[in-house]
Amino acid sequence: MIQERSVEYEYLRSFYEREENQIIVLYGDRFNGLSAFLKDFLRGMSYYYYLARPCSEEEQISLWRNELKDELPKRTEITDGYQGIFSAMLNQKCEKRVIVIDEFQNIVKGSEDFIDILIRASGDKWSNQPALFLLVTRGSFWVEHQMVEKLGRSAYEISGLIKLNELKFLNLVRYFRNQELRSCVEIYSVLGGYRELWEYFDDSLSVSENICRTILTEGSALWEYGMHILPEELREPAVYYTILSALSSGKEKLNDIYKHTGISRAKISVYLKNLIALNIVKKVDSYDSACRENAQKGIYRIANAFTAFWFRFVFNRLSKLKFYPPEKFYQKYIAPGFEEYTARYFTEVCSEYLELMNRMGKLSFKYTRKGSWIGKVGNLDIIAQDEEGHTLCALCSYEKSRMSYEDYEWFLFCIKQARLKVNDYFLFSSGDFDERIILEAEERENVYLIDSSKL
Template sequence: MILMLSSSINFVENSMIELDPGFASSITGIVKIQPISFAQMVEWFPNKSVEECIIIRSILGGVPKYLSMWDKSKGLRENIINLFLTRQAPLIEEPEAVLRKELRELSSYNTILISLGRGLIKLNDLFLATGYSRAKISVYIKNLIEMDVVEKLFSANVKNVENTMKGLYRISDSLLSFYYAFVYPNITRIELGKGSEVYDEMIGPALNSYLRPFFADVCREYLDLMSQYGKLDHEYSHWQTWYGKKGTIDIVGTDSKNNMICGICSFGDEISTIESFAELKALTAQAGIKKCSFCLFSKNGFDSSIEELANAGEVTVASLKDF
């Protein structure tokens, strides 16, 4: 048996066979290696809290090479500065180096990725921010999707489609997402030796908000495990997100009989209150979801009103201590 490995998804899927068409008949299988799961992340960092593991995964993704660079003896701030925010940092040039192997016109792609890193995920927002034509943006986005750098966000199917946002994209690679959100836009200050200031002024204050969608990914993984072990009211197996014009339902789970569970996730420092539950119910109404189970996830727990609803079976709740 001959095993061939490549770090270039674009090459394997689009170019490898073209080099030797007869080679295709010799291929018995292609396996796409996935990033390690969050459960495996926790095993990788046995002495780190769940919160720290979520943050590390959100910054470095699930690639062992990058995870091995995280100094387990140091804290979050020091690790981020050492890995990204000094002129000699090992990851300060890594994202661009990876992209440069695959892409021409890297500066144009950087412009789009910076906009995505700023949270401009609608195609029209990218058009306004970059000044590029919609046709040009679409071509660049298509190329980035083929490289698994960007993904198109498909919203959960709901009744009130008029309240659903469409044409949404995000950077799917965690390392690239963090890089284009915080590192690349501040590269001049970093090169001037002001990486600590960049962390204190730009990264630290924005981190909780930035981490919400990554926390939601972990929450979906948690619910999927709970469902597999029969800990939920139904055996949910399909997980999505609903992107509404007035808010996002982070978790929309369905089973084979179209039973649904809907939830939102908060990674803020404050505890979640009854307003969080009211927001979730309002969003499900906007989506046209008339019947579903509810769940709430919160980094720092819930107030007594939410706990009472949970005890009454009206909502499933989980904080980091439950993971």
Template sequence: MFIGRKAELNFLEERYESQNGELVVLYGRRRVGKTETLRKFCENKPHVFFACTESPDEQQLTAFSERLLQKGLPVAQYIKRFSDWKLALASILELPNDQKKLLIIDEFPYMVKGNNAIPSILQNLWDEKLKDQNVMIILCGSSMSFIEKEILAEKNPLYGRATGILKMNEMSFYDAIQFVPNYSVFDKITAYAILGGIPHYLKQFDDTLPLALNIERRILTRGSILYSEVEFLMHQELRETATYNVIIEAVALGNTKLNDIHQKTQIEKTKLSVYLKNLMDLGIVTREFPVADGIKAHANIHRGLYQIADQFFRFWYAFVFPNLSELEAGDAKGIWKFVIEPELERHTSYVFEAICRQYLRLKNQKEMLPFHFTKIGRWWNKTDELDIMATDPKKRAFLLGECKYKNSDCTLSDYKNMKEKFTLAGSDQKIYYWLFSKNGFSEELVKIAIEQDVTLVTADNIVKEVGNL
């Protein structure tokens, strides 16, 4: 069953229905669901879907020719293989259907690595013939740095030719939990905190089994796909994996400032900044700034906090990587019981904040909030921090929120503490207070919330209310 990706499919359908030639670049990290989305898009449409392989150019051209010639091209009566890429790519115009001629090239970077003239060949064909025809070519790739630097960047042949560029990110919490419909609200949140929104990872869990058993069998046991997934991706994307392992582990364990990461890893700061940038380009690490900060603060390499953007990487480096020796020896049950289980709620609490922000974004898009915010994130200064701050372009309205993921009620003191952390600078500004709680709220807080118009949201609300958003 195909889940989610409505926005991506709508984007592709709009391009397909246009009266113009379309050259679309679709890319994103491995396992994010690009190929499945493209195959879903192709359903019930005449198309050619070619998956490139890491193979020599001649072999790639042979395979591409065979795939095209199978589609009933008139020239198939006379040849078994195109003599060059120009003839092969131009033959899309001869596809025997009255609808848009649709060609999808999956893992396009493999094709280019085998023959770096292909972007120039495609550019010339596009300019001379294809752009004015009823064709749609989709170039798909997992190597994000290659797509951005070698395909889309200025001075490269295809620069400015793409009629659509779509970077696929991981799924939202609300799409992700559709993979585990049988789980309780809390187990859905925890599963997302572990696996994130990567469809390939979510498919590994069996929601008819307890969450603990899935973690033991599908992540902590040698031979399971998720056990070696991170190491595989690291070796695919990066050199010096040992250095990157040390950096990611440091961030996963709570060292979020540049100086803290430097102290933990002992890597010289200039080099460390380069390593961190590479990890950000891959979507593994992100750099976070307080919502109220201006653009100038972003230029300071010492400002901002580094976080693991990929939930599964964060879980793996926090719990699997430091315990690989015992896991290799087969102690999956022990690592779960004595290392992971005692820390899992704390680990999940950080992701709960991100889920609450997703919930607010949905309400914001539906105009269900007191004002429309254009920025949302965390906020902090030298002494205090807030889990959520959202504000409008002129910073006249603020939504402040705290997220309590613990097995006790959120209390009046939690509300009072939140109010003390941030004060307004002008009389024309207004604050709206929100509290999110795993376990619920004390009677005293519920009463005060009604009197002072404070919004209280439980984890149950967040999961179940989505059907109305």
């Protein structure tokens, strides 16, 4: 886990090594490996850990005091309130300690003065024994959109915020060592970059076997996750489910969702913003090229891989799944469209490859912005440019065993539609390439062919 999160680990470690007390908020989404990251970080340290529950302030204090008694020396006095809890922990002698409050939003939401008490505790010297206060939550939406308003001016006392984002495809490949690249792309299209979801898949089984065992079997862990996929803080879940179902069926514009659902455009817009804030949906803005009239605008797509898979293949056929064996359901309803569904995630894999090459300085120029172009007739999978306008375009072919020369010609046509002057052409294929494309790459220094062996 430390290797996968080395940047976040070193950043958090830098706060731990400071002489003065620090208050850090560590957060991420569900299933992103926060618990494993915490355990690795705390290894060998002196620490106190408390998992806050959604309960009244009085019950919270009682639970914390009772758990703390088991960790402190006998006869240690724990006075009333949060101040008494902090004093009991901080009065114990050690060179450096970490106080971890997991799901801390459960305390903040029910207490008017908890943060102020915490700030006062962090401001004391405690016999020159510094402490790192680590506030942890899996509520990214709350941290990024509600926490500052809730804390008010006290938010300025927070030393830093560290977010654990999704892991990269490269991390997934290293995790599933027994799977071929194509299978890893399929797994990535189902589970995304969430380490805790990866743990449900058996590396010795095929992707289809894992899907049947962990998602399509009633009562399995990922079945239960799918059945309760939306965060609890969302009101009117029926509206959100309806919008996500519409998106999964290809209704990607606000007006198309309106026609499909009958929900007012204004309401759809508000709910889409909430889903975007939760990283469940994303707005795909077409890359700003010289030809805006040929580009589509206002495209929305499901951003979370498992949510996209669930709504594309399972949510709309739950009645069938109740009576079909998982294997039959997979072959009838998932297998026919799974390759087409996975193709979009292959584009993300290719984009990650270019990011790595860009960081290593192995491209002809170092790009500073990247995106995709969604045309009214045809798309460009990846466009990247630097400050001076040098441009890279990429075509990503997943569904075909061989990229044809016609695919390449269509790619050039879309570039013309976008009115781009391209310096480098990257052609990614999960299979191989037409001989004429290979000849083109041999004759032109700015055409690069990347097959699965190079990814």
